[in-house]
Amino acid sequence: MTEPTTPGTPxxxxxxxxxxxxxxxxxxxxxxSAAAAxxxxxxxxxxxxxxxxxxxxxGANMRRGFAAVTAVLxxxxxxxxxxxxxxxxxxxxxxVGGASGxxxxxxxxxxxxxxxxxxxxxxxxxxxALAAGVAAVSGLGGARPGDKTMLDALVPAAxxxxxxxxxxxxxxxxxxxxxxxxxxxKGRASYLGERSVGHQDxxxxxxALLVAALAEVSR
Amino acid sequence: xxxxxxxxxxxxxxSVAGAVAELARGLSGGGPSAxxxxxxxxxxxxxxxxxxxIAKAADAADExxxxxxxxxxxxxxxTVKALLAxxxxxxxxxxxxxxxxxxxxxxxxxxxxxxxDLDAVEAAAAEAYAYRKA
Numbered sequence: 172m173t174e175p176t177t178p179g180t181p182x183x184x185x186x187x188x189x190x191x192x193x194x195x196x197x198x199x200x201x202x203x204s205a206a207a208a209x210x211x212x213x214x215x216x217x218x219x220x221x222x223x224x225x226x227x228x229x230g231a232n233m234r235r236g237f238a239a240v241t242a243v244l245x246x247x248x249x250x251x252x253x254x255x256x257x258x259x260x261x262x263x264x265x266x267v268g269g270a271s272g273x274x275x276x277x278x279x280x281x282x283x284x285x286x287x288x289x290x291x292x293x294x295x296x297x298x299x300a301l302a303a304g305v306a307a308v309s310g311l312g313g314a315r316p317g318d319k320t321m322l323d324a325l326v327p328a329a330x331x332x333x334x335x336x337x338x339x340x341x342x343x344x345x346x347x348x349x350x351x352x353x354x355x356x357k358g359r360a361s362y363l364g365e366r367s368v369g370h371q372d373x374x375x376x377x378x379a380l381l382v383a384a385l386a387e388v389s390r
Numbered sequence: 391x392x393x394x395x396x397x398x399x400x401x402x403x404x405s406v407a408g409a410v411a412e413l414a415r416g417l418s419g420g421g422p423s424a425x426x427x428x429x430x431x432x433x434x435x436x437x438x439x440x441x442x443x444i445a446k447a448a449d450a451a452d453e454x455x456x457x458x459x460x461x462x463x464x465x466x467x468x469t470v471k472a473l474l475a476x477x478x479x480x481x482x483x484x485x486x487x488x489x490x491x492x493x494x495x496x497x498x499x500x501x502x503x504x505x506x507d508l509d510a511v512e513a514a515a516a517e518a519y520a521y522r523k524a
Contacts, residue, residue, distance in 0.1 A: 187408035195412070223428060228438070232438075264441050264469065264476070265441040265472065266441075266473050268432045268439060269439070270465035271465075272441070272467065272468075272472075273469045273471065273472035277472050280476075311472065358464060359392050359464060
């Protein structure tokens with residue numbers, strides 16, 4: 172994404188107004204639609220990963236949740252970026268049916284809360300808000316990076332988002348791949364112990380999809 | 391506060407939630423029982439957790455003295471925590487109880503039926519963890 176420089180005024184700070192390159196409500200709706208499309212496209216792969224170390228419903232659950240998100244955003248478009256994320260999070264909590272619902276729902280709701288009610292936000296603001304959302308996920312599930320969960324993709328992605336959208340996408344994908352040799356310490360996969368080693372974590376994989384969708388719509 | 395503490399049993403399975411509610415009613419002795427409602431499985435009858443069923447059961451169990459939510463595994467725990475964090479999804483005084491599912495349900499219902507408040511119900515249900523079986 173190119174970020175045009177703000178035309179400065181020689182006498183003082185630039186007048187308040189729309190910040191060039193800022194992310195508005197429409198951007199966030201596009202992000203979640205792209206995320207829904209990616210989840211739909213990759214649902215079979217997510218379920219396949221989940222059948223190795225989980226209960227084989229991650230793809231179907233995420234598809235159902237994000238279809239509900241798209242439906243509510245189309246029917247009643249929320250007024251601000253923060254409101255878009257809060258509405259989406261609420262839908263995920265109520266419709267997913269598995270642990271990914273409350274976890275992704277909390278991620279989006281807390282990120283949306285941290286954004287407040289501004290009409291548009293900068294990428295740096297989003298990075299900070301996402302970090303708050305990621306911390307809330309960690310608090311809810313009690314997991315940390317290295318436990319073979321979605322946090323292995325989200326924590327590095329939120330950090331790299333301060334740099335650029337593409338850096339965030341790469342960090343999430345690297346983080347998801349890095350779950351392969353890990354032994355699961357959270358969720359159903361943790362019951363498998365050593366047998367969870369050698370499989371990519373489905374939650375880290377779907378997290379990488381969401382971050383990739385974000386990078387995609389920023390272009 | 392008026393009324394008795396309500397109890398909601400959140401399981402991944404509708405039959406588990408329903409059967410544990412029935413077991414607790416059967417074991418809690420005679421007299422009028424406090425409300426105990428199952429919220430098991432997904433709305434279409436599958437295995438999983440439904441925020442909608444949980445909210446509905448909690449509303450139905452609420453007599454104004456608080457609602458104790460007992461849960462089984464993973465997503466049941468996370469969904470109730472997320473609903474509580476929402477603030478307005480569950481009745482005021484709704485509380486996630488850290489207790490074994492079956493034993494906790496029996497202890498909670500006996501205590502709630504005897505007129506115990508939410509703290510007493512929580513303490514009785516949590517105490518079930520201390521009972522060793524071997």
